[in-house]
Amino acid sequence: MRRYRFGMIAALLALGFLALVVVLCAFTLADPGNVLLWKVVTRDTFTDELFESGIPWGLTLALGLIGVLQAWALWQVLRGRARGELTARGRKVGLLRLALYLSVGISLVDIASVPLIVTWEVYWVWYASAIVSGLLQLAVTWLFFLVLRDTASLGLRLFSLVTGVIVGVLGIGQSIAQALFLEYVTQFLNLGGMSGYLWPAWAVSILIAQGRDPRWSAATVRVGVVAQVVSVLQPAGSVSFGYFGYEIPFIMVIYSLLSAVGVLGLVWEARTAHELAGPLPRGPSPAPERSAARLWPLAVVAIVLPLVPAAVNLAQGRYHWIGPRGAIEQFIRQDSGHAVTWLGLDVFVGVGGPALLILFAVLRRTRRAVQVTSVLLAAAAAVGLVSALTSMTPASEEFRYEGTQIYPEGMFAPGPGKEIFFGISPLFYSAALLCSALILRSLYPLAPAPRARRHVLLAGLAAVVALGFVPAADQARGPVTTAEECNPYPGGRILPEGPELTRDQRIVCSLRQGSLIKFGPAASDAGVLTYARRLCDIYTRNDPQEVARLKAVDGLQRDHLAYPLAEICPSAKVVVKAAAAEQDREFQEWEAAAQRMCDATPRHRPLIKPAHATRVKEPQMTDYGVVETYEPTGDDQDPADLLDEAQDDGLVASLPGSLMVLTDPDFDICVTVETYTRRPPVETKGWDHVAEVGYESPTGDIVLRDDLSGTEFPDLSLNGRAGHYRIRVHYDWFKAKDDQEGQRLLIIAYPGKEKKPITYRKPPRR
Template sequence: MRHYRFGMIAALFALGHLAFVGVLGALALTTDHGRPLWTVVARDPFFLGDEDAFSVPWGLTVAVLLVGAVQAWALWQVLRGRARGEPAHRGGRVGLLRLALYLQVGFGIALFASVPLIVAAEAYWFWTATEIITGLLQAAVVWLFFLVLRGVVSRGLRLFSLVAGLLACASGLGQSITGVLGLDTAVFTLAGGYGYVWQAWSVSILVAQARDSRWSAATVRIGVVAQVMTFLKPGGSMGISTGVFPWAFAVHTLIGAVSVFGLVWVARTAHELANPLPQPVPRRRPARAAARWWPVAAVAVVLPLVPAAVNLTHGMYLWIGPRGAIENVVRVEGGGTPALTWFSLDVFVGVGGPALLLLVTVLRRTRRLVRFTTVTLTVAAVVAFVSALTTTPVPAVSGDFFYEGVQIYPEGLFTRERDGELFFGVSPSWYGAALLASALLLLVLYPAAPAQRVRRHVVLAVTVTLLALGFAPVADQSLGPVTAAEDCAPYEPWRGEPRKPELTSDQRFVCSYRQAGLVTFADTTPDAVILAHGRRLCGVYTRNDPQEVARLQTVEGLRRDALTYPLAQICPGADAVVQAAAAEQELEDQEWEDDAQRMCDSTPRHRPLIRAAKAIRIKEPQWTDYGAVETYEPTEDEADPFEDGVLDEAQRNGLVAALPGHLMVLTHPDYDLCVTLETYTRRPPVETKGWDHVVEVGYRSPTGEIVLRDDLSGTGFPDLSLNGRAGHYRIRVHYDWFRWKGKNDYGQRLLIMAFPGKGDKPVTYRARRKQ
């Protein structure tokens, strides 16, 4: 701390931030008040929504505390100032550049610290104003870097950085100003290359700093990390809208919170401009390892091309595609620059691009390049393995494949084969195996120096061992049959699907246990694991030990009574409870049905005043699912019965309406219905006595089949037509709503008369009384 001008002050700020975050972390771990910790560290109040009590999972709380520690380190780096001693006098341009950089740091800290205040005061204009001021400052920084780097790097690199930096600044300022004016234009976005132009300027400055003795190697490395974090950092935030914790959004928010390396790089760049000039160190040419075993080197170069060649022969050029958790997070919740960058890497690795990097490494063989290549290949292999392990199968249904999120893949790239399956390319694990094998071959061909070999070999051995153990199945996770979600779906012949084989009792339990949602299993979890878990819970359920049940609810969050139905198929104790409940429900249903039958039997029989051609008294009580029975007959104009307005017309008179080919009668959906149907050869006398509502309408039957039904409940009445006669009918509907003393508090009685007759005009003989 004494080595820097403001070291003590910076240490106090950093330690204060760290202590404050630690206190809030302890509060979040012991209570449900995680909002203060999240607001202070993540600086994203939108994520929390409007909930007062916000519980952060303990694992995420630990991650937030680590992010807070990184922020404290950033405060120390930014506030400590330059090194003590007489500052180097390097001209007014260097002073102006330091001033502009410090102003940038000040604006960055102010913006970082004021997020909650801006949201609370709804002063969002402050962000736009800050963006405009920062853009002007950045333009000045670009110009001053162009001047300060004169004589240090080539003119071509300086001109490139000047053009790229000014173009990026103009793009950013244009977007901010057009946003204030409410103009919607993509010109400035295209000019800025979606952020890639600014990345190009940053990389050019890092290259210049690496060649300038005024800046340390640590500053350059921090700048590189800052550029990597820029690619990973998502745009925007998302609030909680469901009961499921949004892990993807939480991770993205924390990536944004830990993206302080750019601020540290700017501050260190300004600090070190005033440091005393270091002693010149003669540049050494990088040592090159001797060429060894060229067939092995050739194998290392060719390995990444093998899965790429298989993919390309099938017309696929992607490494991963829309598969796996990492790709899903980048595409669905990320978007913008991260999604485009991911797609570029996906194509680069998919066509065998790593082979170019390996070829350059084998030809040059410098230690730094070998280290960079092996680390890059290892990281890519880990991404491939994670993507392969988190890939979920796509159901084989008809239609084009559609994926959520940013549409970064070309339309029509993923087509279904004849068997209905989608081809995304070979599994990413093949790419991972090839990349990891190439990295190991590089380490064997070009080992580190003897002084560094032991420590690094230990790290490599431990890493490889852990990786191998991670993919080896353990005893209670042995491989076996897996019942997929599509296997649990019921057979639906109307979809044209082939008949599925009958599920075994174990498979039926697995399906019901997964669908219950009490315990979440991965889609690739073997059935044996789920069965073992269910049998363990069956033991807890059967013993019904109070302490064991309490521990189950405390540790696993499972209540004993919630396990009854999910465990019934494999647990006799739970099955007995289910059977008893089913028997009780069946007895209650039977009593209800018997009461409804007695109700219909007690209603008076209708005695026609003239001889009916056909009279049917339906013995069993009827019911409707949505309060209507209707008939559909095809017509010449092929009218849509759901759009012809018959329902609206029936609701106007409250009972019946008709159009050619469509007849509807309304009832109450919650009470049983006693039905009588009568068909006459001529018009019967009007009867209203004993009925609450009587309406007659005209109906034209195109086919001579008038069958009223309710498809949802399965209710269907006998044919009302006169011996299959097509043509014009008059339909008279009698409705009675009456009190019944039984389980059915009320009942309905319906008498429908049909007879030949012309005329479409509806006639109400008795209006419905108020019930």
């Protein structure tokens, strides 16, 4: 309560309303003829005569639960934004918050003033309130269009703008027409019933935008979704049924109860305004985590299952799922006013449309896609089950059904045995859809979502109570994979010919050999895996309190666990894969930049024709800045002597069978090698350092290489000729157009017996 600006006041009002509901529930159970609970919860003062025989206890219980929901809604609406300094979001956001609060305030005034309006018979107040609400709808629509500019696509914003404006204009027009008793104008503005679909369309577009905008929480979006579902389900009409000996207009009761639950719309509006003043998001929302691809045969089975009953039905000339049978179909088509919507759903499932949803979930494999698809499949399976259990086959030869005639005439004509074939039982669809949902959840299990503190407390308490009835079990340690079994070849990795290890053993070995997570030598494999899975749960949930406790107790930081847990933790594996992909991208960009740099360097134009010349296409790198030849001579030479000479010269040095060239190991090298049959003219222009040494080649294989980096230059020998050579090395440090720095090497070889080193140009001082 202290977290919100008006939390204490809102809590007192909500608790007061809740206490009133509890007291009225007790009075109604003691005296079923007391309708005060009905009036307080539903605000319906026109149906008192419905309960002359008393309110059934089941309806009393339902009213009590709705009263609890309304108390919670009152707390959500009145508590205000979170405490703290108001986050500046600009004038448009402030106006949107004001418009939403005004809309909520008008709705609350309407709810509270119902008894007064009915008593004083000033019904024009409702028309005036509807006109003001329509004007506010226009303002809210336009402000949403502006506020969502940075997070929603232009197409979605334009759709919400157009539908919202139409809803506001039609609402204002209908209110004025009703106030003036212009029935024909009211019917015209109803657009043949289509106006009822515009408000849900606008609300759904706003909810989609909110779901992609980090300013609003997932809870606010969920409340909005439930509010829209409730508004769509509100029926119209009347049908009676017997309830414990009482005759109650069932549809009117359901309509009143759904209207009472409609306070969720106020909660959505209020939370939308509250959270607009919250802290600004720290960064873009992470991309949805995708599960790894699974065995395709099971995924294909999940997709094909809904098509099997559809194929059977289509083969017999039936394209619907349920048809005119069952209590749910009768309620929606006959009494709710959503017959067209039901027909679309009936045909969609009837022809195997859920296979498309499953295909989408299989391709996406995100938590939301799998969860929403499996829930929709399970809900459809439940609807089919209820329809099958409540359907009755008519016995008359001519089948007539009440309500909107949405099925073609003659489709349900009696057969030769005076039986009417409605299609295969919905139970077949239910079984197929339920199996698909189970396969989908088993293929792509959902990572545990973060839990609130109260949820953790209740779950922990339930677990403790359950464990009190579980008999004690032995604490057998289980097998232990030793260090020798993990790596039978000390100093190296497990070789292919080593012992065969199971997947769990490989994971255990990887965790034991790591330096981050410490395990005792006697820790069993099961204990290691259990601890690793617990760390995976903490890593996946990323709960701040769990992460802090992990650091304080175990000395582990969550961000350091990704690589050790990658083989056992899907969420860590995703992070590792993303990091590897980012490294690959950076490496490729670096390689491309180095290639552009070398391609831009000027080509060497020899003053005399060489025997052969090679311009190395790819940039070269060295591990320690050294490339050298290795030719056997039979003499014991100390490589350190050659390195000392090369460092004294700064560029090149030689011994019989050994030639060494020094470069900078931190930058790419653009290399050109040329071999001549005679001494070429000396060129120093454009080079920082030019030096020449004598070299004796015992084998005629003069290949400069760096084995550590894998770099290897072309052969400098004259067609494999052994003997004496002169090696002239040109070095240049340069900067490319994009300020990238690099090195150029031009290495020239030609026959010559002179051994004395010569420096033609010394490097400039840096």
